[in-house]
Amino acid sequence: MGLKEKMHEIKxxxxxxxxxxxxxxxxxxLYTPNETTHSGGHVRAVDDLKRTMNTVILALVPCLLFGIxxxxxxxxxxxxxxxxxxxxxxxxITWDNxxxxxxxxLPLVIVSYGVGLLIEFIFAxxxxxxxxEGYLVTGMLVPLIVPVDTPLWMLAVAVAFGVVIGKEVxxxxxxNILNPALTIRAxxxxxxxxxxxxxxxxxxxxxxxxxxxxxxxxxxxxxxxxQGNTQEMYAKYDLSEMFFGFIPGSVGETSAFLILLGGLFxxxxxxxxxxxxxxxxxxxxxxxxxxxxxxxxxxxPEYSKFYGLMxxxxxxxxxxxGLAFGIVYMATDPVTGSQTNKxxxxxxxxxxxxxxxxxxxxxxxxxxxxxAILLMNVFAPTIDHYVVRGNVNKRLKRLKNATILPDxxxxxxxxxxxxxx
Amino acid sequence: MALLSKKDANLILDPLAxxxxxxxxxxGICSALAITAELKxxxxxxxxxxxxxxxxxxxxxxxxxxxxxxxxxxxxLIVVATLVIVVDQVLKAYAYDLSKTLSVFVGLIxxxxxxxxxFEAFALGNGVWRSFxxxxxxxxxxxxxxIIVGFFRELLGSGTLFGxxxxxxxIAKTGLYSIGYENNGFMIIPPAALIVVGxxxxxxRSRNRALIEEA
Numbered sequence: 001m002g003l004k005e006k007m008h009e010i011k012x013x014x015x016x017x018x019x020x021x022x023x024x025x026x027x028x029x030l031y032t033p034n035e036t037t038h039s040g041g042h043v044r045a046v047d048d049l050k051r052t053m054n055t056v057i058l059a060l061v062p063c064l065l066f067g068i069x070x071x072x073x074x075x076x077x078x079x080x081x082x083x084x085x086x087x088x089x090x091x092x093i094t095w096d097n098x099x100x101x102x103x104x105x106l107p108l109v110i111v112s113y114g115v116g117l118l119i120e121f122i123f124a125x126x127x128x129x130x131x132x133e134g135y136l137v138t139g140m141l142v143p144l145i146v147p148v149d150t151p152l153w154m155l156a157v158a159v160a161f162g163v164v165i166g167k168e169v170x171x172x173x174x175x176n177i178l179n180p181a182l183t184i185r186a187x188x189x190x191x192x193x194x195x196x197x198x199x200x201x202x203x204x205x206x207x208x209x210x211x212x213x214x215x216x217x218x219x220x221x222x223x224x225x226x227q228g229n230t231q232e233m234y235a236k237y238d239l240s241e242m243f244f245g246f247i248p249g250s251v252g253e254t255s256a257f258l259i260l261l262g263g264l265f266x267x268x269x270x271x272x273x274x275x276x277x278x279x280x281x282x283x284x285x286x287x288x289x290x291x292x293x294x295x296x297x298x299x300x301p302e303y304s305k306f307y308g309l310m311x312x313x314x315x316x317x318x319x320x321x322g323l324a325f326g327i328v329y330m331a332t333d334p335v336t337g338s339q340t341n342k343x344x345x346x347x348x349x350x351x352x353x354x355x356x357x358x359x360x361x362x363x364x365x366x367x368x369x370x371x372a373i374l375l376m377n378v379f380a381p382t383i384d385h386y387v388v389r390g391n392v393n394k395r396l397k398r399l400k401n402a403t404i405l406p407d408x409x410x411x412x413x414x415x416x417x418x419x420x421x
Numbered sequence: 422m423a424l425l426s427k428k429d430a431n432l433i434l435d436p437l438a439x440x441x442x443x444x445x446x447x448x449g450i451c452s453a454l455a456i457t458a459e460l461k462x463x464x465x466x467x468x469x470x471x472x473x474x475x476x477x478x479x480x481x482x483x484x485x486x487x488x489x490x491x492x493x494x495x496x497x498l499i500v501v502a503t504l505v506i507v508v509d510q511v512l513k514a515y516a517y518d519l520s521k522t523l524s525v526f527v528g529l530i531x532x533x534x535x536x537x538x539x540f541e542a543f544a545l546g547n548g549v550w551r552s553f554x555x556x557x558x559x560x561x562x563x564x565x566x567x568i569i570v571g572f573f574r575e576l577l578g579s580g581t582l583f584g585x586x587x588x589x590x591x592i593a594k595t596g597l598y599s600i601g602y603e604n605n606g607f608m609i610i611p612p613a614a615l616i617v618v619g620x621x622x623x624x625x626r627s628r629n630r631a632l633i634e635e636a
Contacts, residue, residue, distance in 0.1 A: 153602075165616060165619075165620075169623060190606060190607040191605045191606050191608075192603055192605070192606065194603075195603075
């Protein structure tokens with residue numbers, strides 16, 4: 001008798017007991033449930049919630065691995081100086097980088113999953129419902145969108161807040177209005193701003209070394225631009241570094257290249273909506289382009305504090321900061337996003353548009369993608385409502401203008417012929 | 422002999438729990454969000470509202486048979502405005518810093534829906550003693566929530582209670598701060614009060630399921 005049968009047996013034995021949902025969760029996570037529909041003409045497909053979630057996690061793994069190496073790379077480069085002629089195999093994919101990155105990033109992953117799943121289990125036991133797989137993706141997203149040196153207790157508090165207030169109070173997976181991972185990020189941002197912004201938090205070890213002779217720092221690209229240090233930024237980072245992600249930033253958001261691959265994978269597997277991704281990219285380009293035009297027309301003086309970010313070429317907004325990561329992995333969340341196809345275009349476009357706008361105008365912190373997505377999460381049902389109403393009205397109008405011709409030739413039942421106007 | 426008959430006692434006790442103006446009727450939210458970042462401000466606000474509502478309800482109840490119903494809202498506004506100005510002047514004279522913290526929100530007691538609501542719903546149709554008890558009861562129900570919210574927001578947001586540090590010194594890193602604890606900046610901003618009030622509503626309704634409205 002294998003483990004699978006053993007678990008089926010235990011499940012039957014403890015059916016209806018208080019801890020049953022907790023056990024069932026582990027059971028469903030490991031194997032297909034022993035009880036499936038027996039009769040009737042059901043279409044059986046393998047893409048259940050578990051597989052959907054695992055596909056997204058699969059798409060996130062490259063970002064996580066890259067983040068681990070990048071953590072080490074940024075740390076050692078800040079101490080020893082950036083290499084003159086950069087070579088991936090010599091300077092980036094090294095054992096030292098991996099070890100340092102792993103001992104910094106993996107605790108974030110463990111805390112995120114540990115606290116989040118614990119709360120999910122507690123709620124499942126109290127409410128007597130099954131544990132949903134929803135947290136599997138959230139738990140992976142959270143460590144990728146926070147700065148490397150976020151204290152673990154802060155992360156734990158934020159995860160508890162995000163899962164309870166962002167998700168469980170609304171009824172759990174599938175009922176939440178806001179994306180839980182972004183709720184966690186927003187909580188951290190407002191609760192502990194000193195750990196979420198500035199030039200000290202993006203490189204491992206910078207906070208402890210601050211004020212000593214060994215002090216190191218790493219400003220993000222957007223941080224440089226927000227302070228008007230465009231020349232310095234270009235002297236330090238070139239375009240390919242921005243695109244491939246050898247830059248400081250939150251753990252998993254730096255590599256636009258891997259995010260692009262992940263996005264294509266999600267589109268190919270039909271897990272995420274390509275409409276949202278495409279329209280969000282168009283939206284951000286449009287806003288960036290408007291800012292570029294304002295600069296070109298000379299409507300904004302060079303001493304303005306917005307000049308640095310506004311003059312940044314519009315398409316480069318996509319390869320720095322968290323915009324690409326947000327568009328691919330967060331905006332496409334099927335629960336909190338728009339459901340109608342037309343709604344998805346509007347929803348995505350506004351996410352891109354607002355992200356770049358907030359990024360430029362936010363005085364405290366030059367990034368805004370998480371705020372833009374949370375805002376549009378709130379508006380997504382409204383967008384859907386008007387899209388559906390629009391469709392209903394269109395069809396009502398069509399019905400009103402339709403001509404109905406009774407077929408009286410052989411006295412048979414009158415045939416209705418609606419003509420589209 | 423009991424001080425209050427059971428019916429009269431319920432006028433005070435009901436608004437404290439099962440008919441709370443903030444958590445059940447969801448009135449007076451504006452000031453509950455704005456001034457609860459500090460416990461002291463919450464308490465002063467509660468006392469002000471108790472004063473205004475107690476006396477206001479008595480005055481309206483006394484006048485209830487002579488107020489023409491067409492202009493009753495104007496009369497109610499005059500009564501509450503007079504009382505609020507008294508409170509405002511007293512605060513300015515004896516607690517200037519606090520009146521700065523409370524700023525316009527003392528003046529805005531005039532528009533607090535709880536007060537107008539009780540004038541309309543109770544004082545206009547009941548005797549003086551019962552109106553007084555009802556006013557005090559509702560103001561206490563409002564105050565209790567304000568104080569609970571103020572307690573959590575000040576403790577978690579600033580690490581103090583009544584301005585006295587209770588968790589240690591954040592700059593010298595003593596007490597809790599020596600092991601890496603930090604104040605939660607989120608608790609300082611008004612949206613946090615919305616969430617704390619929401620959690621109170623959640624706790625109250627899961628303890629007493631009869632309070633949950635039909636969907």
